[in-house]
Amino acid sequence: MKKYKLLDHTADIRVEVWGKTRKELFSNAVAAMFDVMVDFPNEEKTKPLEEKTVKITGNDLEDTLINFLREALYIFNGKVWLIKSCEPLELTSRSVVARLQGEPYNRQKNPLKTEIKAVTYHGLIINKSEKCWQVKVVFDV
């Protein structure tokens, strides 16, 4: 299954993300955001990645997802740490605990493509069909 696709939005970037489970939806949303921002060329594994665990809360599932993406964006912009994989360990509609793998960001290795200023709530609804979970997120760029 495809993880995400870019949709049209006049001023900003809008992505549609899918996941077989809610955990996968969260993890794919983080992957989509980083794919928009940074190039991931095929690289040899030189050293093992570092690990971080984060716990994020929200008013409901949508809010928790946005807060989770916000945190991931801050880890990149504020801590200059590139998330290369993200695995939600526990997930309820009001909180998520996730293990992040990544490394200090190196511009030469992963060139920047687009600056995302923020993750917005605009038009945000998480849907569940028989097959999968789906959400559309607008990033302010």
Next chain:
Amino acid sequence: MSEIKMERIDDNRWLLPQIGGMKVPGIIYANEKIRQLLKGDESTRQVANVAHLPGIVNYSLAMPDVHWGYGFPIGGVAAFDLEGGIVSPGGVGYDINCGCRLLATNLTLADIGDRLSNLTTALYQQIPSGVGSTGAVKLSSKDQKKVLEDGAQWAVKAGFGTPQDLETTEDGGAMEGADPEKVSARAMERGKQQLGTLGSGNHFLEIEIVSEIFDENTARVFGLRKGQINIMIHSGSRGLGYQICDDYLALMVKHAQKTGIDLPDRQLACSYLDSQRGRNYLAAMVCGANYAWANRQLLMHQTQSVFEKYLHLSPRELGMRLVYDVCHNIAKIETFHIQGKVKKLCVHRKGATRAFPAGHDAVPAQYRSVGQPVLVPGDMGSGSYVLVGQQKAMQETFGSACHGAGRVMSRTQATKVSQGRSISRELADQGVLVMASSQGTLREEIPEAYKNLNDVVQVMHESGIATKVAKLKSLACIKG
């Protein structure tokens, strides 16, 4: 969702009737051509959504450069009563005090001669731009607090400019009411590295030439003349501003249910102006605004140094002077006459420029006889306009006008249609030199992605909100 019906008021205005939970009607400034472009665009719904917010006065407004944003439309103007009204971080935008600064010089094209390319390369190398760029100035925590409190005034004290620059900067380059304590550690951290950087996306620095004068008298007062070389800078508060907006938006969403405000879109999350949270946001927003003014002051200073060095000119020969600096993403407490009463309102301008008329106290003394300069940059390569604010803006638009051309095409669409084209070559053929740190940005910012600037400005001119003073043509452009 069904299309919202618009009713024609006159050649340049359309009414969105008050329906459902709207507290006031909406008005969109558009001629027939622009209205056609709005069909099927989400921005009209966004104008209607803003009309749902408590304490909104008269109308939810959109300028002719309106386009689909998130929450508030871009090009949106809305004023809220201090009693019972709200302030919304999304109504200001992530890039707090994103704005424009126009610099005039003594130069003509002949003074630059064949050195335009070298000069542009030097500007591109000396002025940090692009995603994740960091500035030459590294701030200590103590200095950063001063920047947030004193804005461009800090920069001038630190030697980056002259007191005259402050006279022609909106609010003298420092809004009152800043409280750095209300800015999060995260925002402070992001701000430390980025002062004096242009940024990415639609931010730019352009060398332009005054190509047309529409209003001789006002142009003379603004110090603009045909054939003059000018520089337009478009930048904002960088990561510090984005983080301030995001922090308060998260907080307001978290407490949305408690305030009992019914939101058609969570991105419109807001707090009452008369609440601790609302006041805290405004105090933090002012810090972001002041940082942006310091940033543009530093960018001007760097530009001046490059011009002097590469054209071998003394400051006196170059004669670089700040015509004006406007912010176009802001919320401000301003006074207006509403149904015969003098009222203080919190005016949100999200992608809209203040456009105060002659005689207004907030207009710099040297321009008070004609009105405030309104700077309207176009898309890459299409030049800019200088307008002047008119009395009608005070009656109809809470002293506001358009801020640019306004996108019509999404970034993905623009990238698609420009596949395989050399955008820098196309612009070079039109006499515009472009340097960008990302070819992707160039494709996203192609001229077809924007409305025609002439149409947008004409709507403002004909409706008497802000009238044309001068047009500037692009010569060279640096993109992030």
